[in-house]
Amino acid sequence: MDWIKTGGSSDGRPISRKVKRDRWERAGFLAVSVFFLLYLAVPILATVLFSLAGKWTDTILPQSWSLNAYSVIFTSDEFYSSLFRTIFLCVVVAVLEVAVTIPAVFAIKIGSEGLGRLIQILSVIPIALPAVVLALGSVKFYGEVLPSLLGTPALLIGVQTAFGLPFVYWTILNAFQAIDVVELYNAARTLRCGALEFIVRIILPSLKKGIVIAGVIAFASTFDNFALQQLIVGASWETFAMYQYKYFTIDGHAVSALSVIGMLIIFIMSWVAGFQSKTKRERKEEDAL
Amino acid sequence: MVRMEKEQSHNSRKRHAGGSLSYLFALPYLIVCALFLVFPVISIIVHSFDSGLNGWFSVVCNSTYVRAFQGSCRLAIWTTAEAAALGGLLALFWAPKLSKHSWFLAFINFGAHNGGVSLAFSFIATLGTNGMLSLLLKHMGIGMLADFKLVSLSGLHWAYLSFLVPFMCLIFMPAVGCLKPEWFAAARTLGSGKLRYFWKVAGPVLLPSFFSSTTLVFLQAMGTYATAQAITDNRINLITLQIGYLMQMSVFNRSDADILSVLLLFIMIVATCIYDVFNKRASKWIG
Numbered sequence: 001m002d003w004i005k006t007g008g009s010s011d012g013r014p015i016s017r018k019v020k021r022d023r024w025e026r027a028g029f030l031a032v033s034v035f036f037l038l039y040l041a042v043p044i045l046a047t048v049l050f051s052l053a054g055k056w057t058d059t060i061l062p063q064s065w066s067l068n069a070y071s072v073i074f075t076s077d078e079f080y081s082s083l084f085r086t087i088f089l090c091v092v093v094a095v096l097e098v099a100v101t102i103p104a105v106f107a108i109k110i111g112s113e114g115l116g117r118l119i120q121i122l123s124v125i126p127i128a129l130p131a132v133v134l135a136l137g138s139v140k141f142y143g144e145v146l147p148s149l150l151g152t153p154a155l156l157i158g159v160q161t162a163f164g165l166p167f168v169y170w171t172i173l174n175a176f177q178a179i180d181v182v183e184l185y186n187a188a189r190t191l192r193c194g195a196l197e198f199i200v201r202i203i204l205p206s207l208k209k210g211i212v213i214a215g216v217i218a219f220a221s222t223f224d225n226f227a228l229q230q231l232i233v234g235a236s237w238e239t240f241a242m243y244q245y246k247y248f249t250i251d252g253h254a255v256s257a258l259s260v261i262g263m264l265i266i267f268i269m270s271w272v273a274g275f276q277s278k279t280k281r282e283r284k285e286e287d288a289l
Numbered sequence: 290m291v292r293m294e295k296e297q298s299h300n301s302r303k304r305h306a307g308g309s310l311s312y313l314f315a316l317p318y319l320i321v322c323a324l325f326l327v328f329p330v331i332s333i334i335v336h337s338f339d340s341g342l343n344g345w346f347s348v349v350c351n352s353t354y355v356r357a358f359q360g361s362c363r364l365a366i367w368t369t370a371e372a373a374a375l376g377g378l379l380a381l382f383w384a385p386k387l388s389k390h391s392w393f394l395a396f397i398n399f400g401a402h403n404g405g406v407s408l409a410f411s412f413i414a415t416l417g418t419n420g421m422l423s424l425l426l427k428h429m430g431i432g433m434l435a436d437f438k439l440v441s442l443s444g445l446h447w448a449y450l451s452f453l454v455p456f457m458c459l460i461f462m463p464a465v466g467c468l469k470p471e472w473f474a475a476a477r478t479l480g481s482g483k484l485r486y487f488w489k490v491a492g493p494v495l496l497p498s499f500f501s502s503t504t505l506v507f508l509q510a511m512g513t514y515a516t517a518q519a520i521t522d523n524r525i526n527l528i529t530l531q532i533g534y535l536m537q538m539s540v541f542n543r544s545d546a547d548i549l550s551v552l553l554l555f556i557m558i559v560a561t562c563i564y565d566v567f568n569k570r571a572s573k574w575i576g
Contacts (some may be wrong), residue, residue: 025483029382036379040400040451043411046421050414060425096321104318111311119315122322127505128561129330130512132532133550137329139536140336140547162325165318195310224405226515231536244406245519256414259407263399266407270398274391 044263051256069253073261082243086223089157089239094218096161097168098211105172106199109181123169126162134163135231156232163228164221168214175210179203212276220269224262330554337547348548354531358552361528364442365510368449372510373503375450376457383458384465400455409519412439412448440521448516457506464498464571497570504564508557528553 051069053062073079108116126134138159142149149155181203188198204211226241235242244258337345348354383393415422416439423437438444468491476486514529523530528549535546 029378032375032378033382036375036454037396040396040455042422043408043415043451046414047407047411049421056419058419058424058427060421060428100317100321103314107311107313107315111315115311115315119318122319122326124561124565125322125326125330127508127564128554128557129326130514130529130553130557132512132514132529132536133333133554134326134329136532136536136546136550137333138325141329141332144332158321158325159329162321165322195314199314220402224402224407224515226405226519227533230515230518231533234537241406241515244410248406248410248519252410252414255406255410259410262407263403263411266402267395267399270402271395274395274398 047256047259047263051253051260053253069251069257072251072254073257078238078243079258082238082240085153085237086240089153089160090219090222092157093160093164093222094215096157097164097218098172098214100161101165101168101172101214102203102207102211103199105169105176106181106203108173109176110185119169123166126164126166129163131163131225131227132231134159135228138232151233151236153233153237156228156237159232160222160225160228163225164218167217167221171214171217172207172210175207175214179206209276213273216269216273216276220266220273223265223269333547333550333554336544337551339544339547344544345548348545348552351545353526354528354545354549357526357528357531357549360442360526361511362556364446364449364527365507367442368446368453368510369503369507371446372450372453372457372506373499376454376502376506377461377499379454379458380461380465384462387462387466397455397458401452401459404452404513405515406519408448408451409516412444412451412520416444416447440524442525445517445520445525448520449510449513452516453506453510456509457502460505461498461502464495464502468494497567497573501564501567501571504560504567508560508564511553511557511560 049062050056052065052067054064054066054068056062104119108119138155139150142155184202185195185198188202193201224241226245229239229241230245233239233242235246238246240258240262244255244262247254247258340347379397383390387394412420414420416437417423420439426432439448472490473486476490481489512529514533517525517527517530518533521527521530523534532546532549532553535543535549
């Protein structure tokens with residue numbers, strides 16, 4: 001029993017070699033992590049510096065600094081129009097996705113397994129479907145069936161809603177795991193509560209956190225889905241991504257300023273999703289640390 | 290026997306609970322999928338036969354399109370292999386630490402969603418001819434990036450990695466999180482070291498999840514359009530860029546886009562089936 005008292009290993013090897021090996025292992029993982037974090041951070045830093053640069057040709061840091069790029073952007077009506085259009089698109093898509101997914105998952109829980117299997121297959125289709133292929137298919141199909149819909153934000157909203165459904169579906173499905181829907185629903189029915197009332201008064205309050213996470217994920221994935229926005233509406237309903245792309249060949253500083261704004265929005269959304277996914281206990285523990 | 294009875298009881302409760310009402314609640318979801326997923330895909334498949342089999346032969350034998358498929362597959366496989374290795378390692382290291390370091394989850398969440406035009410410009414600002422890193426290395430006398438071209442498959446691969454690695458890490462992490470510490474403790478009491486534990490216990494448990502996550506990364510890499518379009522402006526031959534170009538710019542060969550889309554869809558469906566197989570195996574442990 002000496003190995004327990006001295007903290008040595010059960011296989012008889014000296015503890016110092018194991019500690020050394022663990023340290024090397026930890027150092028290796030830390031090196032990989034630092035490389036990865038730098039890999040993500042350096043392009044962001046380069047973008048921020050470029051957006052604040054007045055003149056920057058062949059020096060390591062900009063030769064002069066300027067907020068001109070931001071003043072050009074923030075004084076442009078087109079910027080605000082494109083941003084509001086994009087926010088409108090993201091909010092509508094997020095609301096639609098959550099609104100159709102919650103009843104569908106409820107239906108899976110109380111309905112037949114066949115329905116569950118069908119919805120699962122449908123939720124996998126967007127994963128196998130590149131955005132460019134879906135855009136082409138939508139334009140072809142509605143070009144024949146309903147040509148008035150072509151190039152309109154309504155078509156973009158519909159296609160984007162369908163395209164983002166898998167992530168919202170999985171998030172809502174995970175959220176449903178925490179509650180025994182069948183038992184609750186049966187109990188509600190004995191108290192003469194209808195299905196719709198059950199969803200509104202029981203399901204929605206129980207899934208608040210899951211709904212917020214799903215909505216945020218839907219928002220973030222819609223915000224910079226350039227492929228669908230370019231190929232379905234293009235310049236006729238200029239979104240933030242299209243406005244940014246327009247400046248690509250015109251003004252690099254303006255593009256970098258727009259990239260910084262876009263990345264900031266995505267980062268805030270990612271942070272909100274991460275924060276919401278933590279339990280209250282985890283948040284308290286982290287605050288204590 | 291007890292488990293079967295419990296399942297039957299649960300299923301009978303479900304049938305008693307929902308019945309045909311469940312289809313009514315699933316209707317909006319089914320309508321959205323039908324109108325904006327299923328019908329467009331069927332439309333592409335039907336239109337791909339507009340020129341009959343001759344159209345198919347001309348596309349399949351067109352060297353430009355063949356090179357596009359080769360380029361896309363090469364880039365997707367290359368980036369997938371690297372993203373799977375690095376993302377998997379990061380997930381193994383960080384999964385047990387997330388409760389104390391949730392900032393890492395926010396960071397990789399951001400990285401996985403950060404794509405398109407913003408990412409493209411970030412890489413041009415970093416690795417372009419007058420990019421920050423290119424200038425820094427030039428001033429230090431390191432000629433590593435002297436012959437580097439961002440507008441190339443190798444250049445694109447660095448841009449792809451910046452969202453594929455976080456994506457792999459994000460989707461593989463839940464599987465790593467399901468490894469129970471008791472398994473390692475039990476393995477240690479039986480004299481097993483870390484390597485042996487990973488080879489005999491954790492590895493077989495994590496392998497299906499690893500492969501299903503890798504397949505998802507491949508799907509993402511194969512279908513990427515925005516980042517490639519913004520960086521290369523159609524100067525590199527990739528299949529998604531070809532489809533986008535034929536859709537927007539081409540006057541005479543628009544029908545080729547349907548056939549190329551069906552071929553791309555076929556590759557993606559095969560990968561999705563592989564993902565489904567591994568995902569079912571993984572759910573045995575992950576649940």
